[in-house]
Amino acid sequence: MKMMKTNKKFNIAVVGASGMVGGELLGLLESRRFPVGELYAFNSGRAAASVTFRGKKHACSAPSFEALKKADIVFFVSTDEVAEKFAPRLAAAGVWCVDDSARFRLTAGVPLVIPEVNGEELKPSRKLIAGPNCTLTGAAVALALIHRRFRVTELRLATYQAVSGAGKAAMARLEEELKAYFKSGSVPRSSDGKFPRPIAFNLFPQVGSFDGDGHSGEENKVEAELKKIWGDRKIKISTTSVRVPVLRGHSLAVWFKTARPCSPAALRKELQRTPGLKFFPRPDEYPTPLENGNRTEIVYAGRLRRARTAANEYQLWIVSDNLYKGAALNSVQIAEKIAKL
Numbered sequence: 001m002k003m004m005k006t007n008k009k010f011n012i013a014v015v016g017a018s019g020m021v022g023g024e025l026l027g028l029l030e031s032r033r034f035p036v037g038e039l040y041a042f043n044s045g046r047a048a049a050s051v052t053f054r055g056k057k058h059a060c061s062a063p064s065f066e067a068l069k070k071a072d073i074v075f076f077v078s079t080d081e082v083a084e085k086f087a088p089r090l091a092a093a094g095v096w097c098v099d100d101s102a103r104f105r106l107t108a109g110v111p112l113v114i115p116e117v118n119g120e121e122l123k124p125s126r127k128l129i130a131g132p133n134c135t136l137t138g139a140a141v142a143l144a145l146i147h148r149r150f151r152v153t154e155l156r157l158a159t160y161q162a163v164s165g166a167g168k169a170a171m172a173r174l175e176e177e178l179k180a181y182f183k184s185g186s187v188p189r190s191s192d193g194k195f196p197r198p199i200a201f202n203l204f205p206q207v208g209s210f211d212g213d214g215h216s217g218e219e220n221k222v223e224a225e226l227k228k229i230w231g232d233r234k235i236k237i238s239t240t241s242v243r244v245p246v247l248r249g250h251s252l253a254v255w256f257k258t259a260r261p262c263s264p265a266a267l268r269k270e271l272q273r274t275p276g277l278k279f280f281p282r283p284d285e286y287p288t289p290l291e292n293g294n295r296t297e298i299v300y301a302g303r304l305r306r307a308r309t310a311a312n313e314y315q316l317w318i319v320s321d322n323l324y325k326g327a328a329l330n331s332v333q334i335a336e337k338i339a340k341l
C-alpha cells in the first residue's frame, strides 16, 4: 500500500460520507495516511448520521456552498444533482472537486481520470475532475498497455456487476430478498424501483434505463467513458451489462481485436507490466469477485486466450473492486496526485 509523503495538510469534505463509496473513501484516506487537516462530512440531511474518522466521530449534515468552500478538496460521492449544484462553483472558487457521479464525466474540459492510465490529465488549472463509472475501470486499466502497443479497434464486453455498485439501498434490498426467501421459500417482487427484477438467486441484463436503440444507460457509459479515457474516438465498443447477486466486485468477459498483429505471448508480456494490474497467466488461476474484488487496490485479469471468431481477436476475464478502484480508491489516488501538483 502506498503512503502519502508531504508536509502540507488538506482540509477535506466528503459529500455522501454516509454512503457505500463515502465509507470506503474515509477508510482509505485513513489507511493511506492522506494528510487530512479538517474533515467535513455531509449527507442528504434527511436522517441523522455520523461517521468515524481517525477515531473521532463526525456528525453529517446537508451540504452548503459556504460549508464546502472551507475545504481544499471536496469528494462528491452522492448524486449527479448534488455534484451539479456545487462542483462547478466550488472549482471556479479554487476548490479541488473530485466527482464520482456521472454528471461531468463527459463534459468537455473536465478530465475523466484513472491515475495509472491518464494521470497526466490532472492539471492545477482544472479543479473539477471526474472519476469514471466503476464497470469500465477494470477494462480501462487491464487493456491500457495492450491498446497503446497493438491498438484495440473493437472491444466487446459482457459485465457481471455486483449489487454494491447500486449503493446501500440496493445492498439492503438483496438482504431483504434473501431473508424473505429463507422464511417463505420464494423471492418477493418489490416495487421500490431500485431494481427492475428480484436480484436474489437471479440476474438481469438491465443496469440503468434503456435508450431508443435498446442500450442501457450503463452500456452507453462504458462506451463513451472508455473512449474519453483512452483518448480514442474510433474504437468500436459493444457491451451487455448484467446485474448479478454478487455483493462486491465487478467482473468482465471481454473480447478485443487489435489493429497490429500480436500473439498471446506478446499480450501476456504487456499484461504482466501493466500498472495497477495483476495478471494470472495460468488458465485455472483466474480471479473471482469474492477472492479478488473486496477491498483490493488493483485490477485482476486472467484466462487470456485467442478467440475463435476472428484473426487478431482475444479474450480476457477481468475482476475489480467497484467500491475501491471503481470509485473510492480511484478518487483518493487522484487526490494523492493533486497533492503533489
Ligand SMILES: NC(=O)c1ccc[n+]([C@@H]2O[C@H](COP(=O)([O-])OP(=O)(O)OC[C@H]3O[C@@H](n4cnc5c(N)ncnc54)[C@H](OP(=O)(O)O)[C@@H]3O)[C@@H](O)[C@H]2O)c1
Residues within 6 Å of the ligand: 015, 016, 017, 018, 019, 020, 021, 022, 042, 043, 044, 045, 046, 047, 049, 062, 063, 076, 077, 078, 079, 080, 082, 100, 101, 102, 132, 133, 134, 164, 165, 166, 167, 168, 169, 322, 323, 326, 327
Ligand atoms: N457504488 C459504486 O460501486 C460506485 C462506483 C462508482 C461511482 N459511484 C457513484 O458514487 C456516488 C455514490 O454512490 P454510493 O454507491 O455510495 O451510493 P449510496 O450508498 O446510495 O450513498 C449515497 C450518499 O449520497 C448522499 N446523498 C444523497 N442525496 C444527497 C443530497 N441531496 N445531498 C447530500 N448528500 C446526499 C447519501 O446521504 P444519506 O445517507 O443521507 O441518504 C449517501 O451518503 C454515486 O454518484 C454513484 O454513481 C458508485
